[in-house]
């Protein structure tokens with residue numbers, strides 16, 4: 240178990256916005272948080288990451304769990320010109336820790352392997368702000384991978400992307416899951432693609448006051464989700480089958 244959530248209630252200034260939720264994320268699982276705009280997806284994510292205090296309940300992290308976080312892209316100040324390599328390393332000059340050469344070597348190896356795995360090595364000297372949305376997302380993924388996490392948390396990684404770029408991001412996450420045994424937790428608005436790649440989901444809707452966690456089939460077929468999105472998962476799978 241990487242993260243265990245027990246009767247967690249999220250909200251602001253002591254006021255809950257959603258009912259309590261309990262779930263646990265295991266190694267190699269892909270969890271999608273889905274729901275309408277303003278329903279509480281980012282609030283749940285921030286609470287899981289410890290950026291917001293829970294109103295009540297618990298978020299238990301395994302003591303050895305290393306988390307990587309990819310914030311929404313607009314969280315990066317576009318006015319700051321940065322090379323890709325500086326975004327990945329956080330602009331940290333590795334030379335400062337010259338007293339510990341093993342540490343430098345390991346950091347360099349980790350950064351190199353993160354850039355290879357996220358397929359951004361060839362972009363390393365480009366300006367971050369000049370990249371496409373898909374390329375930017377891969378760079379931010381490399382930055383999160385540089386800390387060698389067991390679980391990666393992404394807030395709307397595919398917003399502002401067309402369907403092809405979105406699919407590529409999900410495929411890359413799928414490869415990382417296989418190669419690194421990485422667990423993934425992400426916010427997404429696109430149920431069909433999520434349904435194809437995720438193993439689990441949490442349906443969040445503050446208007447209806449529901450928070451439904453479970454395996455992807457169960458969540459996508461719950462009444463609340465079908466009422467909101469229709470049977471998008473089933474329709475998508477049917478189309479895929481017809482195309483093959």
Ligand SMILES: Nc1ncnc2c1ncn2[C@@H]1O[C@H](COP(=O)(O)OP(=O)(O)OP(=O)(O)O)[C@@H](O)[C@H]1O
Nearest residue numbers: 251252256274275276277278279280281282283445
């Ligand atoms: N700092 C804050 N203080 C008080 N309320 C907030 C704060 N941030 C967000 N909210 C409110 O909490 C609710 C959930 O917002 P949240 O950003 O979690 O939704 P979301 O599902 O991530 O939305 P979107 O899909 O549009 O990104 C909204 O009603 C929002 O106005």
